[in-house]
Amino acid sequence: MLIVDDEGGYVRMAHKFLRRYEYATNCDLTNPCWECPHRRGCDLKQAHHWTEVSQIMARYGGDVDVVLLDINFDIEADDLISEPGLPGAMPGQEPSPKELRRFQGFHILRRLRREHGQLPVVLMTTNTAIAFNEPEIAADLADEEYTQLFDDAEISAQSLAAKIERARRMAESGQREDGEFFWGQSRSMARIRRWAEVVSKGDQPILIQGETGTGKSFIAEQVIHPLARDGKTFCSIDLGTIPENLVAAELFGTARGAYSGAVAREGRFEYADGGTLFIDEIGNLSMELQKQLLTVLQDRRVTRLGENKPRPVDVKVIVATNEPLEERVQEGSFRADLYQRLNPAARIVLPPLRERREDLRGLCAFLVQRIFASGGNRKLLEEFAELFHIRPDAVEPALTFSPKLADRPAGEGVVWFQLAGLAWQHLESYDFPGNTRQLEMILANAVMFTLSDVLAAGRVGDRPVVPIDVQLIRSLIDASGQVSRERDGLIQKEGRYRCIVAVEPHDTLNNSSRAVERQYFEDLYIHCGGDFERMAARLLEGNPSANARKVQLRFNNLGLSVRALRDRFSTD
Structure with a gap:
């Protein structure tokens, strides 16, 4: 490990506890x-600036496994880099030694x-919350796959060692670890994870869209809140579930007698003081309440209804919406x-599940757990496990997509749920307008009904395997897919695709x-991103890979051009 610090605090702690x-x-x-008998007063134990970093890296070649890096460096101007x-x-600005020292890390x-x-x-972040409000720094850190942020305000050797090991595992595996939230392998979710870690450090509000x-609510509570105000109060309010005439009282509190029946009580801002307030469906806020919320965010003070005395509050505010607020502004x-106060430049936009198809298998397995x-x-x-003499406290559920049970190890203590063949193809080809929430509901019903x-x-085989039937998957998709959504000329309704034709x-x-069939094939091709296997999964029963050729032949027979439609697909 290489320690880069102009002072000796981190070195002393590391040498004492991380030997x-x-x-x-x-x-x-x-x-x-x-x-070493010469350790007192020795300046060779660490790198104090970039020149020494270069010297040490040259000495050790590729043998440095991890760097512990401070941010603020009180060093000579000649030793600063920019x-x-x-x-x-x-x-367009003159170099500022003061700013360079402050952000040298x-x-x-x-x-x-x-x-x-x-x-x-591992980037040490004591008293640098302001740094994460700097857009240039935030943008840099959002693209950082191999940097861990460590808030050492309450430093401990154990927590630092855990952070160091996590940074090393990230580099070795090439991916971020999963926690309580399933991040998957898609690049979009990897960047969102890094971005959430960055913006949580600042004092600015966070806007989540999706x-x-x-x-959105899970990201707010399980990801951002622990990074921003760990151990403090987390309070949430869904503006879509509260009558409009009660929203002000819920957010800002009331004084006794403010209106008929009103009692003195704190609102959500006061309740969350020191912690995090999550405001869902922010787009439901009336124009008058938007003005009041803006005042609270600007002044960091809240005034109860019926009072004139503002009360100071220190709250990390996270808001969420499924609406394009920029269009609402226009x-x-x-x-x-x-909208500007909600810090849209640092917003988090969660992708729909249909844009994360590479994560679908892993997400299904995660949800079953x-x-x-x-x-x-x-x-x-x-x-069910007791029928196979598996201890109840030791049983674990698992999901297999293989139609051959022999492909899966018996696994002591494991109950396998088999989602294979047409059942998996039907689920995989669905677009999930309700996203992860809808997928979890379908899976929960499928495994529970089957079990x-x-x-x-009383039909139990010789192995703890529970096959999930395709008809059950179809019926659950139809039951959950009542909401229609138009996309690329197709309408998805009740688990089926419909096309408006001329x-x-x-x-x-x-x-x-x-002519009608040609219009449908054209829209389906664009909808499936030019993938004939995905088209086959929607048009034919059986193996999509084997059926893709049949679909392509029919596509050509209808006089459709792959080149022309790919041009349309790339511009959409």
């Missing part, structure tokens, strides 16, 4: 620093990335000044039918 690491230094001696576009080295980080690629870095069911139904984590679902799983039927019928007279009925 399982070897340390990269400018010293030629081989014994550990804490055993990376264009970061504070202290902004285009970020300049060093950028140069490390340029010269040493994926080297894991379709219904994409996980329409005049959402205040432009409030969560479905059986506790409660009545867990008890039903334990009842209940197996137990009720019918014109032709010389024969056959030519009229071909």
Whole structure:
């Protein structure tokens, strides 16, 4: 480990408590620093600035596994480096040594990335919340896959060691670890995870946008809040569920007698003081309440209804919506000044599930684990496991997509739910307008209905495997897919795809039918992104890979051009 710090605090702590690491230094001696008789007053134990970082990296070649990097460096001007576009080295401005010292760690980080690629870095972030409100720094950190942020205000060797090991594992595996939230492998979710970690450090509000069911409230509570105000109060309010005449009282509180029946009570801002307030469906706020909310965000003070005395509040505000607020601003139904105060430049936009198809298998397996984590679902799983002499407290659910049971190890203590063949193809081809929430509901019903039927019928095989029937998946999709959504000329309703076509007279009925079919194939091709296998999954039963050729032949027979439609697809 290489420590980059102009002072000695991190070195002393590391050498005292983290002695399982070897340390990269400018010293030629081989014994550990804490055993060296010359350790007092020695300046060779760490890098104090970029020049020494370069020297030590050259000495150790590729043998440095992780860097512990401070941010603020009180060093001579000649030792400072500047990376264009970061504070202290902004285009069109004179270099500022004061700003360069204040943010020197970020300049060093950028140069490390340029010269040493994926080297894991733990960035020490004491008293630097303001740094994460700097757009240039925030943008840099959002693209950082191999940097861990460590708030050392209450530093402990144990927590620092855990952060160091996590940084190393990230670099070794090439991906972020999953926590309680399923991030998957898509690049869009990887960037969102890094971005959430960055923006949570600042004091500015956070705006989360995404379709219904994409996980906005979960991101707020389980990801951002622990990073921003860990151990403090988390309070949420859904403006879509509260009558408009009660919203002000819920947010800002009331004084006794403010209106008929009003009692003195705090609102959500006061309740969340010191912690996090999550305001869902922010687009439902009336224009008058938007003005009041703007005042609270600007002044960091709240005035109860019926009072004149403002009360100071320190709250990390997170708001969420499934609406495009920028369009609402243009329409005049959402205040432009409030929108800007919500920090749209740092917003988090969660992608719909249909744009994360590479994550679908992993997400299904993750959700099955969560479905059986506790409660009545867990008890039903334990009842089934006892039939195979599996201890109830040891049983774990798992999902297999293989039609061949032999492809899956028996796995002591594992109950397999088999989602294979047509059942999986039908689920995989669905677009989930309700996103992850809808998928979880479909899976929960599928595994619970199937497990209940197996137990009720007493038809238990010789292995703890529960096959999920395709007809059940179809019926659950139809039941959950009542909401229609138009996309690329297709309408998805009740689990099926419908196309609006223009019918014109032709010389024969056959030519009229071909014209209608041609329009459907054209829209379906665009909808499926030019993937004939995905088209086959929607048009034919059986293996989509085997059927893709049939679909392509029919596509060509209808006189459609792949080149022309790909041009349309790329521009949409």
